[in-house]
Amino acid sequence: MAKYTNEQIKRISSQFIRERHCTETNEIELETLLGLLLFAGVRKNCRLNAKDLFKTDGSSPEIFRLTMAWNRFYLLLRCLRFDDKDTRVVRASVDKLAPIRELFEKIIDEFKKYYSLSQFVTIDEKPEAFRGRCNFRQYIPSKPNKYGIKIYALTDAKMFYTQNMEVYVGQQPAGVYRLDNSSLALVLRLSEGIYNTGRYITCDNFFTSIPLIDKLESKKLTVIGTLRKNKRELPKQFTEIRGREEKSSLFGHRGNCTLVSHVPKKGKNVLLVSSMHDDVKIEIETGKPELIMDYNATKGRVDTVDKMCETYNVARDINRWPMVIFYSLMNETGINSYVLYLQNNPNKKVNRRTFLEALSYDLINSHLRRRAANTLLPKTLKLRLNEICKLDGPESAATSNNNKIGRCAFCTSKKNRKTRYNCVKCKVYFCMEHALMVCSDCYSETSA
Known part of the structure; x- marks a missing residue:
């Protein structure tokens, strides 16, 4: 990131009258930028104008003013890049995700490396809000953010750790990145890291199908999910609900899966299929089959992660779609790092807000200590920097x-x-x- 950002800074340096207004950056300063973005997300100031974050009238957090000037913060965000712009045209001819492909894959590899998923995982889509120019932007009227970039995710149903993600970019140009975008192929790619582990996958009716169950059976994975009524594998008795009583259930069995049709109220039919159930148990209190209760216990975990991301969202208003994916990765990384901290420190009770705030300070601290040595800073600013960093050198x-x-x-x-x-x-x-x-x-x- 430092390398590619410096290349962009050089490109626009001619637009500045003074050279010191457009100096190159480094890894420490970019870590500081990430820390400030995290802090803005924790304080829910991510949508504020950059100038409002650096006010000196006491209305904004002082950490921004102590760390860097507002025009430097704005310049870094403007020039932040994740790939070599000189070779982008060639790479984009075979990959629509070329501007951020390298960084995206590196972060996903880190997600897979440091955490072992629990017994239950969930696969679903999570749209990232964006209304700018992007040739694979999606319109999903059922979501709160109707326009955006769609990302598929595999999440731990117990701890909400996201292990794998894939950005939907439509049909790729002919080449190595042209993949099958069918729901079956998506589930197989997302779950590739948990093959032959006996885990249970929960997904909705966009992904669930009988062929998927057959495919994952050979990978020693089970599936539980809702089914659409237009699936040709369904018997007619399961899709027809005329004359059936409320809270009635109809079961069907096959060698490797169980199908249930449940009528919770008049005129509504819920279809589920599972390769982890082989019985017809029904809970007495609710009148629902045990299969549906197990599905309800593990569904919606990706939606929960999406809500967690929105609570302390770091995303700022931007016109470049690679930044939308970058902000999404930052949000996911904040949650995943919090999960890892809890797993490695089971005796410590720390909420996510406190953890993210401490993480942002750790990212900023190195830059604060370097800035405290600047002899050109006002004395009052230096005193406050030394007080925060506890400097004694x-x-x-x-x-x-x-x-x-x-x-x-x-x-x-x-x-x-x-x-x-x-x-x-x-x-x-x-x-x-x-x-x-x-x-x-x-x-x-x-x-x-």
């Missing part, structure tokens, strides 16, 4: 609240130059003419 010596006055040990006696600054090691007084600024990293190395 040379970067805080020039801004310490030492009221004692001493004579500079390096100036001649004729000058009789008095100063408040002294060395943090030997306590010798020195004037600013003989001061040497050292960053916190170099100071820690020399101290070691």
Whole structure:
């Protein structure tokens, strides 16, 4: 990201009168940018104008103003890139997702590496709101965000950890990225990492089918999900509900699956199929088959993750669709990292808001310590930076609240130059003419 962002900064540098207004970035500054985006999401300020985040009248969080200037924040967001723009045209000829393909696949690989899913997983779609120009933007009237980019996800039904995702881009150009977009092929690709593990997959009627059950049976995976009434594998008795009583259930059995048709109320028919059930148990309290109760217990986990993402959403208003996918990855990463923290620290009770806030501070801290060494910053800003970072090195010596006055040990006696600054090691007084600024990293190395 730093490499490609710097390339974009070079492209637009001619638009700036002063070179210092368009300097290159680095990994530490980009980590800081991610931390600020996370913090804005936690405080639910992600949709605010950049200038409103950096106000000095006390109406905005001070961490933004302490970390960087608003025009630098805006420049980094404007120039943030995830691929080589010079070769994008060639790559886009075979891949519509070329502008963010490399980063997307790397993050998904990390998702798969650090967590083992529970027994139940859920597969569903999660649209990301976007109304800009994009040739694979979708219109889904049943969703709160009717226009957006559709992403398919496989999520742990117990801990809401998202292990695998795939962006729907329509039909790809001829090449290695041209894949089958049928619901059966989507489930097979998303569940590839859990083949032969005996896990249970829950999905809705867009994905569920009898051929899917047959395919996953050979992979030692079971499926439970709703069925559409137009499936040709369904017997006529299961789709016809005329004359049937309310809360009545009709079961059908095959070698590897069980089908149920339940009438919860007059005129409504619920069809489910499962390869993990082989009985006709019905709960007495609700009058529903056990198959439906198990489906209700594990369905909608992707929708739950979508709501969790929206609670502390980092997404900002943007016209570039790769940024929409990037913000979605950031939201998912925040949830996944929280799940990993809980699994590795079972005795600690930390809510997600507190965790994300601490994570954002950790990402920002390195940049704050470097900025505290900047001699051009106002004194009040330096004092606040040292207070937040708890600095005790040379970067805080020039801004310490030492009221004692001493004579500079390096100036001649004729000058009789008095100063408040002294060395943090030997306590010798020195004037600013003989001061040497050292960053916190170099100071820690020399101290070691």
